[in-house]
Amino acid sequence: xxxxVLVADAARARLFKAVKRNGxxxxxxxxxxxxxxxxxxxLVTDGDGTNNGPGGHHGVAADPVxxxxxxxxxxxxxxxxxxxxxxxxxxSRIYLVAPPKFLGLFRxxxxxxxxxxxxxxxxxxxxxxxxxxxxxxxxxxL
Numbered sequence: 001x002x003x004x005v006l007v008a009d010a011a012r013a014r015l016f017k018a019v020k021r022n023g024x025x026x027x028x029x030x031x032x033x034x035x036x037x038x039x040x041x042x043l044v045t046d047g048d049g050t051n052n053g054p055g056g057h058h059g060v061a062a063d064p065v066x067x068x069x070x071x072x073x074x075x076x077x078x079x080x081x082x083x084x085x086x087x088x089x090x091x092s093r094i095y096l097v098a099p100p101k102f103l104g105l106f107r108x109x110x111x112x113x114x115x116x117x118x119x120x121x122x123x124x125x126x127x128x129x130x131x132x133x134x135x136x137x138x139x140x141x142l
Contacts, residue, residue, distance in 0.1 A: 001089070001091065001092035002017050002018070002090065002091045002092065003017070003018040003021065003091065003092060003093050003094070003095075003119075003142045004016065004017055004018070004028075004085075004091040004093070004094045004095070005017075005018065005025055005094070005095045005097060005134065005138065005142075006078070006082065006094060006095070006096050006097065006098075007097040007098070007126050007127055007129075007134055008031075008078060008096075008097070008098045008102055008106070008127065009098060009099055009102055009125045009127050010033070010067075010070070010071035010074060010099075010101075010102055011032065011033050011034065011074070012030070012031065012032055012033065012127045012128075013030070013031040013033075013074075013078055013127070014027060014029070014030050014031075014127060015027070015028045015029040015030075015031075015082075016028060016131060016134070017091075018142045021141045021142050022140055022141050022142070024131060024132065024135060025131040025132075025134060025135050026131075027131060031074075031077070031078065031081075033070065033073070033074035033077070071101070071102065071105060072105055072109075075102065075105035075106050075108070075109055076109050078106065079106060079109040079110050079114070082094070082110075082114060083110070083111060083114055086113065086114050086117060091117070092117070093117055093118075093119040093142070094114075094117050094118055094119065095118070095119055095120045095121070095122070095138055095142065096118055096120075096121045096122070097121070097122040097124060097126050097134065097137065097138075098121075098122075098123070098124075098125070099123065099124070099125045100123045103121055103123060119142070120138070120139060122137050122138065124137065
């Protein structure tokens with residue numbers, strides 16, 4: 001049965017299949033979530049971002065809550081897709097490669113059954129790296 005590697009961050013994810021336990025990775029799918037790349041102010045449309053109150057005219061710093069919400073939406077989308085593949089038996093094990101915050105979001109929404117399939121984690125953002133570079137960050141034998 002297949003061994004998969006999910007490489008993700010808040011805005012992009014790539015799914016790979018290990019051709020052999022010690023062989024190269026073959027890319028199966030690519031997801032994009034461009035909303036996570038937007039600036040916080042671009043995600044909020046309920047004001048002009050300025051404060052004209054006492055003390056002058058100045059910009060108001062946006063609370064990053066919207067960026068976090070977009071990252072969480074993307075994690076939920078990924079988990080849903082991977083859960084469906086797990087339920088249909090398309091892989092036996094999976095490795096997760098993502099920055100720590102996104103790994104946490106993924107784990108938060110994954111089922112116990114999916115988490116039992118996780119064979120290892122790498123807490124790095126490698127979404128833009130070549131498959132060979134990603135493979136070097138994983139155990140020699142998957």
